[in-house]
Amino acid sequence: MTVYFLQFIFTETRMTWCLHWWLVQFLICHAMTCNADAEEISADPRHCMEDVSTNLTKGDFQNFIKVIDSLQKGLENTNVMGTTSMSAGNLVALLNKANPSTSLKIHANNNEAKLEAVSNSKVIVQLPKGLGAGPTNTVVFCMVILNEQNRLTWGGPGLIYDGRLVGLSVSGTPVSGLQECVNITINMTTTINETQEPMCVFLNFTTKNYSSEGCQTLWERDQTYITCSCDHLTYFTVLIVNSSPSPSNQKILSYITLIGCSLSLFGLSIAVLLFITHKKFRADVSMKVHISLVFALILLNVHFLPSEMVAALSSNSLCVYMALALHYSLLATFSWMALEGFHLYLLLVRVFNIYIRRYLLKLSVVGWGVPAVIVSLVVIIDQTAYGYTPVDSSNPNGTAICYVTNTTAMMVTTMGMICLVFLFNVIMLGVTVRRLISLRQGQETNRSSTTKDIFTLLGISTLLGITWGVGFFSVTTAGQYVFCILNSLQGFLIFLWFVMSLRKAQKAAAEIRNDTQTTSGPKSK
Ligand SMILES: *[C@@H]1O[C@H](CO)[C@@H](O)[C@H](O)[C@H]1NC(C)=O
Ligand SMILES: *[C@@H]1O[C@H](CO)[C@@H](O)[C@H](O)[C@H]1NC(C)=O
Numbered sequence: 001m002t003v004y005f006l007q008f009i010f011t012e013t014r015m016t017w018c019l020h021w022w023l024v025q026f027l028i029c030h031a032m033t034c035n036a037d038a039e040e041i042s043a044d045p046r047h048c049m050e051d052v053s054t055n056l057t058k059g060d061f062q063n064f065i066k067v068i069d070s071l072q073k074g075l076e077n078t079n080v081m082g083t084t085s086m087s088a089g090n091l092v093a094l095l096n097k098a099n100p101s102t103s104l105k106i107h108a109n110n111n112e113a114k115l116e117a118v119s120n121s122k123v124i125v126q127l128p129k130g131l132g133a134g135p136t137n138t139v140v141f142c143m144v145i146l147n148e149q150n151r152l153t154w155g156g157p158g159l160i161y162d163g164r165l166v167g168l169s170v171s172g173t174p175v176s177g178l179q180e181c182v183n184i185t186i187n188m189t190t191t192i193n194e195t196q197e198p199m200c201v202f203l204n205f206t207t208k209n210y211s212s213e214g215c216q217t218l219w220e221r222d223q224t225y226i227t228c229s230c231d232h233l234t235y236f237t238v239l240i241v242n243s244s245p246s247p248s249n250q251k252i253l254s255y256i257t258l259i260g261c262s263l264s265l266f267g268l269s270i271a272v273l274l275f276i277t278h279k280k281f282r283a284d285v286s287m288k289v290h291i292s293l294v295f296a297l298i299l300l301n302v303h304f305l306p307s308e309m310v311a312a313l314s315s316n317s318l319c320v321y322m323a324l325a326l327h328y329s330l331l332a333t334f335s336w337m338a339l340e341g342f343h344l345y346l347l348l349v350r351v352f353n354i355y356i357r358r359y360l361l362k363l364s365v366v367g368w369g370v371p372a373v374i375v376s377l378v379v380i381i382d383q384t385a386y387g388y389t390p391v392d393s394s395n396p397n398g399t400a401i402c403y404v405t406n407t408t409a410m411m412v413t414t415m416g417m418i419c420l421v422f423l424f425n426v427i428m429l430g431v432t433v434r435r436l437i438s439l440r441q442g443q444e445t446n447r448s449s450t451t452k453d454i455f456t457l458l459g460i461s462t463l464l465g466i467t468w469g470v471g472f473f474s475v476t477t478a479g480q481y482v483f484c485i486l487n488s489l490q491g492f493l494i495f496l497w498f499v500m501s502l503r504k505a506q507k508a509a510a511e512i513r514n515d516t517q518t519t520s521g522p523k524s525k
């Protein structure tokens, strides 16, 4: 029904299935001085680099930023002619003054940086034209390779990939808002496991933190390199972070959900109105079954829409109620979906030639009773099973909703129930389709009846919540969107179904009034 909810339900499964998103972050070389005055450093940049190299092996993040700052200033103030390459310990640098206004391609391995290809290349930097550099400016490239300990310790949300920091700058002029992005491509030496992903970041020296603003991570799983594409120059690095839904996707999905849920609620309410105002509907057993599903969906939507808001209110009893109601209405929706399948089977395959006493009552007992039993069981087994629970289980401090907190209970009841209902309904749909085909073969087929069949099937699929099945296989982002939209619109589709049934009923009534002989096929709804 809604994105968060779906995400919530599928989170456990998704932990192993990987969702593809990448966040982008960069680290950038900024200008500062090598502690001592610039003159001295320019006299001996290699000494400065060695100094920095030593200092990098100790100290904290703050110190690290200071050191990097110094290094960059030092390099920028170094006087060079043409292109100069330097290295010291775990630092590699290249200064280029040849023609800063042309595009540059810098190749670097752990020991050297060159404008032409190097053996064992680890990093390639492509600098665009027009960095705003004149003949007096120097383009500075430097690469810092951090040791194992330091990759972990500093601030950011993840490990620094390969311990590599790539700094870029132009002396005397800050470079930002580039038309053509600077691309930093890093060869991958270790694989990134399924639960993680790279994120290009840069070091913001003002906030003394990593940021990904203005930078993009270009990477696909199984790709052997990571490209960071950024619109400014500083110290860039790739952080390895836990895969997480991209915020923008989440936001979009969340809007789709909101709109979808509202549309659904609207459609469902109209369906109820139609049911109340049309005698024909009320007399029809099938419609009574449909309207039960509609009620379950209304309950679900009504409790889901404000779920996040209620969770934010921090009223415990209200949250427990919402959690109970949400779980109950979800289970009721599932059970009524299954009952729709069962009813369809009776209707088309058995053609109502069996009479079941108090049929609707029995269906209702199953439809509303089974979920109540399940919810009661969960409460009996674990009193604390309902309450606040994060939407994303890997981020316990993230957005919370009120739902089942006990993961086992949640998995068994929701996932188990979805599986069962899906399986059951697929079987029912298969049997029904077979029946429809054999019915059509027995008759003269015509165009309109084929169309009708398609509509019937479409409606059936909707009612049976086959869309929920689609969700099972929607591991890709695109699949998630489809799933989200379909599910959000389920209520609305049901409303369309009601309207179509109504029109069909009216047409049939008109035909009967005209005293036309009509073949009475299966009374499909
Ligand atoms: C490195 O550290 C030493 C002492 O810890 C300090 O004197 C020196 O200025 C530092 N160098 C740089 C480049 O930060
Ligand atoms: C990655 O390594 C291969 C083989 O050594 C090399 O051809 C390629 O240019 C490297 N790519 C980068 C971005 O360094």
Ligand SMILES: *[C@@H]1O[C@H](CO)[C@@H](O)[C@H](O)[C@H]1NC(C)=O
Residues within 6 Å of the ligand: 103, 126, 127, 128, 129, 180, 181, 182, 183, 229
């Ligand atoms: C960097 O990559 C982007 C996208 O792949 C491309 O449009 C741009 O021209 C590249 N920049 C340079 C300097 O090659």
Ligand SMILES: *[C@@H]1O[C@H](CO)[C@@H](O)[C@H](O)[C@H]1NC(C)=O
Residues within 6 Å of the ligand: 193, 194, 195, 196
């Ligand atoms: C992925 O890496 C993380 C950290 O290195 C580790 O905790 C996790 O178990 C790994 N996951 C898989 C599926 O290998």
Ligand SMILES: *[C@@H]1O[C@H](CO)[C@@H](O)[C@H](O)[C@H]1NC(C)=O
Residues within 6 Å of the ligand: 204, 205, 206, 207, 211, 213, 232, 234
């Ligand atoms: C660094 O952070 C400050 C404060 O948030 C911001 O104004 C500045 O633009 C950031 N620098 C870069 C290069 O993004």
Ligand SMILES: *[C@@H]1O[C@H](CO)[C@@H](O)[C@H](O)[C@H]1NC(C)=O
Residues within 6 Å of the ligand: 155, 156, 157, 208, 209, 210, 211
């Ligand atoms: C750095 O930024 C990240 C988010 O980008 C944040 O989680 C973290 O708390 C920040 N660290 C500091 C020291 O501000």
Ligand SMILES: *[C@@H]1O[C@H](CO)[C@@H](O)[C@H](O)[C@H]1NC(C)=O
Residues within 6 Å of the ligand: 395, 396, 397
């Ligand atoms: C969540 O918040 C608690 C307390 O506010 C804190 O101790 C814990 O480290 C946080 N966890 C994460 C993953 O941020």
